[in-house]
Every structure is written in structure tokens, then in C-alpha cells.
Amino acid sequence: MVDIMDRIDPGADNAVESERPLPPRLEVTPTGHDSATEFDALPSKLSVRDLDFFYGKQQALFDNHLEVKEHRVTAIIGPSGCGKSTHLRCYNRIYELYRDQKATGEVMLDGRNILASGTDLLSLRRRVGMIFQKPSPFPMTVFDNIAYGLRMHFKLSRSELSERVEDALKRGALWEEVKDKLKEPGLALSGGQQQRLCIARAIAAEPELILMDEPCSAIDPVGTAKIEELVSELKSSYTIALVTHNMQQAARVSDYTAFFFEGRIIEFGATSQIFENPAQKQTEDYITGRFG
Amino acid sequence: MSATAPAAGRPPLQARSVFRRRLVNTAITSSAWLAAAIGIFVMGWIVYTVFTRGIGAWNLAFFTQLPPVGNDPGGGLANCIIGTLVITFGAAIVGLPLGFFGAIYLSEFGRAGRVATGIRAVTNIVLGVPSIIAGMFAYALLVLPRHHFSGFSASVALAFIMLPVMTRTAEDILNLVPNELRESALAMGAPRWKATLGVVVKAARGGLITGAILAVVRVAGETAPLLFTALSSQYWMGGLKGYFGGPTPNLTKTIFDLSQQPYSHLVQLAWGGALLIIVAVLGVNVVTRLLFQRGKEW
Ligand SMILES: Nc1ncnc2c1ncn2[C@@H]1O[C@H](COP(=O)(O)OP(=O)(O)O)[C@@H](O)[C@H]1O
Numbered sequence: 040m041v042d043i044m045d046r047i048d049p050g051a052d053n054a055v056e057s058e059r060p061l062p063p064r065l066e067v068t069p070t071g072h073d074s075a076t077e078f079d080a081l082p083s084k085l086s087v088r089d090l091d092f093f094y095g096k097q098q099a100l101f102d103n104h105l106e107v108k109e110h111r112v113t114a115i116i117g118p119s120g121c122g123k124s125t126h127l128r129c130y131n132r133i134y135e136l137y138r139d140q141k142a143t144g145e146v147m148l149d150g151r152n153i154l155a156s157g158t159d160l161l162s163l164r165r166r167v168g169m170i171f172q173k174p175s176p177f178p179m180t181v182f183d184n185i186a187y188g189l190r191m192h193f194k195l196s197r198s199e200l201s202e203r204v205e206d207a208l209k210r211g212a213l214w215e216e217v218k219d220k221l222k223e224p225g226l227a228l229s230g231g232q233q234q235r236l237c238i239a240r241a242i243a244a245e246p247e248l249i250l251m252d253e254p255c256s257a258i259d260p261v262g263t264a265k266i267e268e269l270v271s272e273l274k275s276s277y278t279i280a281l282v283t284h285n286m287q288q289a290a291r292v293s294d295y296t297a298f299f300f301e302g303r304i305i306e307f308g309a310t311s312q313i314f315e316n317p318a319q320k321q322t323e324d325y326i327t328g329r330f331g
Numbered sequence: 332m333s334a335t336a337p338a339a340g341r342p343p344l345q346a347r348s349v350f351r352r353r354l355v356n357t358a359i360t361s362s363a364w365l366a367a368a369i370g371i372f373v374m375g376w377i378v379y380t381v382f383t384r385g386i387g388a389w390n391l392a393f394f395t396q397l398p399p400v401g402n403d404p405g406g407g408l409a410n411c412i413i414g415t416l417v418i419t420f421g422a423a424i425v426g427l428p429l430g431f432f433g434a435i436y437l438s439e440f441g442r443a444g445r446v447a448t449g450i451r452a453v454t455n456i457v458l459g460v461p462s463i464i465a466g467m468f469a470y471a472l473l474v475l476p477r478h479h480f481s482g483f484s485a486s487v488a489l490a491f492i493m494l495p496v497m498t499r500t501a502e503d504i505l506n507l508v509p510n511e512l513r514e515s516a517l518a519m520g521a522p523r524w525k526a527t528l529g530v531v532v533k534a535a536r537g538g539l540i541t542g543a544i545l546a547v548v549r550v551a552g553e554t555a556p557l558l559f560t561a562l563s564s565q566y567w568m569g570g571l572k573g574y575f576g577g578p579t580p581n582l583t584k585t586i587f588d589l590s591q592q593p594y595s596h597l598v599q600l601a602w603g604g605a606l607l608i609i610v611a612v613l614g615v616n617v618v619t620r621l622l623f624q625r626g627k628e629w
């Protein structure tokens with residue numbers, strides 16, 4: 040078995056520190072879902088076609104095409120400023136908070152174009168959860184954080200509510216750590232716990248697709264490992280799209296990887312193929328750290 | 332190969348005078364200290380004077396009785412205390428919600444748009460208007476057409492002063508809430524109003540309450556706007572009927588009237604009123620700041 044980590048330059052995330060010592064070697068088992076035939080056979084949860092994005096007059100995404108496969112983790116990688124976040128933010132139309140931002144093209148969720156004008160944003164966002172770079176617990180207790188989406192979208196009795204809060208916290212791998220702190224403010228948790236709280240909060244609303252925009256970049260290594268483990272567990276129940284600037288992370292947790300550069304998708308394929316045998320020179324240069 | 336070797340061909344560097352640098356440093360630091368000391372000294376002097384002259388007026392009668400008739404001994408400012416509280420409260424229930432929702436519009440919805448920019452400009456202008464103009468405004472709006480002074484018209488004048496203060500403060504505080512929090516709430520499928528009131532405002536609540544209280548305190552000691560509106564009165568306010576229908580007793584105008592009297596016990600009553608205002612404003616300020624120091628988590 041080829042260790043795909045061999046191909047990744049550990050300094051590539053941070054080209055300036057190209058001479059720092061190598062980290063201990065990581066054990067990576069390729070996920071095994073990645074043959075080309077399987078890709079075609081798998082249903083797409085979300086299909087992106089001809090997607091362009093504009094910040095005012097400035098275009099940030101150019102003709103993006105991408106398939107997010109059901110019950111798989113799709114990683115979006117690329118250098119800073121290449122449009123990873125911009126792309127992900129089209130999946131739940133969160134960019135519409137800002138008046139001058141506009142997307143054109145198609146983002147098909149289960150075959151329906153969510154960019155179409157008739158889309159109900161509230162139910163779209165219930166179906167598509169999102170985790171941001173900086174953990175953002177709401178200014179309320181741990182319990183109320185998790186209950187936020189539940190109360191808003193469902194009619195539940197009190198006992199059903201607490202049951203579901205507990206369940207979401209368990210699925211978010213946080214229950215053991217917070218079961219005695221449900222009445223404490225969410226902001227009192229550690230950074231890594233806050234991020235898992237946000238994941239559990241998203242899970243509680245029963246989403247189908249979970250978007251994560253560099254969820255570990257503000258978290259310490261131990262917290263990062265926990266979140267990565269969680270992502271791998273979650274894909275049996277959900278579909279996940281994960282933006283990361285950390286290529287080892289993409290290699291560890293994802294099944295498919297899209298490499299972005301300057302607003303374009305340069306290459307998209309099975310993660311093992313992207314890292315072991317990239318078709319494009321730019322992809323190879325990026326993952327081996329020979330960028331720029 | 333030594334890293335410290337001087338670059339070839341460059342003249343040696345001339346060091347600046349350490350003595351001069353120290354001298355300038357000492358001079359500037361001590362002037363800053365001196366300025367601060369003068370400021371604090373003057374403030375302390377005012378508080379000290381008001382305290383020593385006013386404390387003698389504080390007795391049970393001061394807080395429970397009407398001002399004396401003519402130059403009778405005794406008496407108090409109870410009607411004025413109640414009047415000022417009612418006038419200020421009336422201003423607050425008009426000015427604070429308007430300012431609060433104005434700030435929500437500016438920071439959450441209008442943002443950099445043309446309407447919001449216009450409102451901000453107007454707010455800044457009103458903020459700089461002398462308070463006596465607010466009194467004249469209420470006078471023209473409420474007193475002239477109805478041919479009588481009233482506490483209510485004073486509340487309107489004070490609300491007019493309070494509104495831009497509250498709007499500006501609240502907008503600044505709402506702007507401190509990170510966008511990620513707004514996006515997180517919306518990404519949960521929350522409608523815009525729910526994300527705003529349930530998450531953004533909640534996150535900023537400490538600062539908003541502080542801002543509101545300070546806006547109220549800011550107008551509680553105003554005198555000029557009351558000259559045209561509440562005027563003053565030696566009698567009890569007379570309930571809501573008095574508040575809406577006639578001159579309303581209040582501390583600041585009464586302090587001025589009493590201080591013009593030739594009798595020392597009346598002047599002392601005025602000092603007592605001044606002390607009450609200082610203690611109340613200072614007290615509310617300190618308590619508010621202590622209670623809501625938190626709320627700056629980001
Ligand atoms: N709010 C914005 N206004 C204007 N341009 C933006 C904005 N946010 C991002 N951009 C631009 O869009 C491009 C893509 O940004 P982004 O999607 O955040 O990149 P990434 O997440 O890959 O680092 C960048 O060139 C960035 O400068």
C-alpha cells in the first residue's frame with residue numbers, strides 16, 4: 040500500500056518554514072471508497088455546475104463544477120485566497136447576508152437548484168448545516184445552544200428536547216465532557232469543545248449535508264484530532280464538505296478532494312489519486328510544497 | 332562570515348544622544364501626569380465642595396417635604412426628586428427603544444447603504460446640538476400649542492437628547508459582535524429577526540444595558556431644556572394629570588431658583604439637591620460599569 044503521506048511535504052502549509060523538522064510520520068489508511076467506478080455509481084448529494092461568484096464587480100469563482108457524493112467526505116483544498124470559503128458558502132447561500140455578493144450557475148441539492156429564486160432559505164439551511172473557522176457558540180447555555188435549531192425547526196416536548204440534546208452531544212463526541220455543564224454558558228468551554236459544540240448544534244437540527252470551513256484552524260492539535268475522528272464517524276449518517284488548508288487533514292479524512300486555484304477547480308478526484316497521482320502539474324506542485 | 336561584521340564601505344553609525352532622549356521622555360511623561368493631576372484635582376474639588384455644603388441639607392425633611400414657602404425654615408425637595416425621576420423615566424421609555432431599534436437598523440440592516448449613511452449623519456448632527464435647542468423644540472411642539480408647561484414636554488425634550496446618544500452607543504456595541512456569530516445563527520436556519528434579537532443582541536446585552544443606563548444618566552442632570560418645558564413647581568406633581576398638564580417640579584431648575592435666594596438655608600437646600608444629583612449620577616455610573624464589565628468577550 041502506498042503511503043500517500045510520503046508525497047505530502049509537511050512544510051507545504053507554511054512555505055516560509057520550509058526547513059522545520061519533519062513531524063512524526065502519520066499512519067494513514069486510504070479510505071477505500073475511491074475507485075473511479077465507485078465514484079460514478081455513488082449518488083451525488085450535491086452537484087455544482089457552471090458556478091460563478093462575484094464580490095461586487097470582482098469575480099471570485101470561475102465555472103466551478105463539482106460532485107459532493109452522499110455519505111462521503113469531500114475535501115476542498117488550495118492556497119489561501121483561492122476561493123474555498125467562497126465556494127462552500129454557496130451551498131447554503133449564507134453569502135446573501137451581504138448585499139453585494141452574488142452567485143450564478145447551479146447548485147443542485149438532491150436534484151433541485153438551490154440558487155433558484157423560489158428556494159426557502161430557512162429549510163435549506165436546516166438541511167445544510169455549517170461549521171465556521173472560529174468556534175461561535177451562541178451567548179447561551181450549552182443546552183440552549185444545542186436546542187437552538189431543535190426549538191426553531193421542530194415541535195418537541197420537553198423530554199423529547201432533552202433526549203435529542205443529549206443525543207446530539209453524544210454524536211458530537213462531547214457528551215462525556217459536558218454532561219455536568221449543560222447549564223453553563225457555551226463560551227465557558229475550551230476552544231476545541233466549543234467547536235464540537237457547534238458541530239453538535241448543527242447535527243441536532245438533523246441536517247443532510249454538513250459544511251465545514253477550516254474547522255480546526257483555531258483549535259489545538261488534541262482538539263483537531265478529536266474533530267477529525269468525529270468527521271470520519273459522521274459520514275455514515277451525513278454528507279460532509281470540508282474546506283481545509285491542511286493537506287494532511289484532507290488526506291486523513293476525505294474520500295474525494297478538489298484542488299482550487301485562483302477561483303477555478305484545477306482537479307477533482309479520489310483523495311488517494313489526487314495525492315498519489317495528480318493529473319495536473321499545479322496540483323502536484325501544491326501538494327508537494329513546490330508552490331509559487 | 333560573522334553576522335555582526337559592518338557592511339563594507341558604509342560609514343560607522345553615529346549614536347543618538349541618550350541624555351536628550353531621556354530628557355524628552357521625562358518632560359513629556361511629567362506633563363501628562365501634571366495634566367491628569369490638575370483634572371482630577373478640579374473634579375475632586377467640585378465633589379468636595381458640593382459634599383461639604385450639601386450634606387448639611389440632607390435630613391428626613393429633605394427627602395419627604397415640599398420646598399419651604401417664602402423664607403420659612405425647614406422643608407425639602409421631595410416633589411423635585413419625584414418630578415425628576417418621572418420626567419427622566421418618561422424620556423427613557425420614548426428615547427431608549429427608538430435609539431435601540433434605530434441602532435439595530437443601522438448595524439444589522441442598513442449598514443453601509445444610503446439610508447443608513449443619511450441617518451448616521453443626522454444622528455451626528457443632533458448629537459452636537461446644544462440641549463437648550465431640544466427644549467425650544469419641545470416648547471414649540473407641545474407647550475405653545477397647548478398654552479401650558481408640562482413635565483411631558485420636558486420628557487420629549489430629554490428623549491430628543493437621549494435618542495442620538497443611545498443610537499450611536501448601541502450601534503457601536505452591536506458592531507463589536509463578530510459577523511461569524513450572525514452567520515452561525517443564520518446558518519442554523521434562523522430567520523433574520525430571530526438571529527438578530529436572539530443571538531446578536533443577546534451577545535451584546537451587557538454593553539447595550541450599560542449604554543442605555545449611561546444615556547439616561549446623561550440627560551438626568553440637564554437644566555436648559557427644562558426652562559421651556561417643565562419649568563418648575565413648589566407643589567407636588569399631582570400624578571399623571573400634573574405631569575401632562577402643568578409645570579412639573581424638578582431638581583435642576585429648583586436648584587437654580589433656590590441658589591438665587593438671599594437666605595442661607597435655602598441656598599443650602601440647593602447644595603443638597605446638587606449633591607443628590609452628583610451622588611446619583613456617580614453611583615449609577617460606577618454600579619453599571621462594575622456590573623457589566625463583562626460582555627466584552629470578543
Ligand atoms: N467579503 C469579500 N469582499 C471582497 N472580496 C472577497 C471577500 N471575501 C473574499 N474575497 C476575495 O475572494 C477570493 C477568495 O476568498 P476566499 O474564498 O475567502 O478564499 P479561501 O477561503 O480559499 O482562503 C480572495 O481573492 C478574496 O480576496
Ligand SMILES: [Mg+2]
Binds near residue numbers: 123124125252253
Ligand atoms: Mg477561507
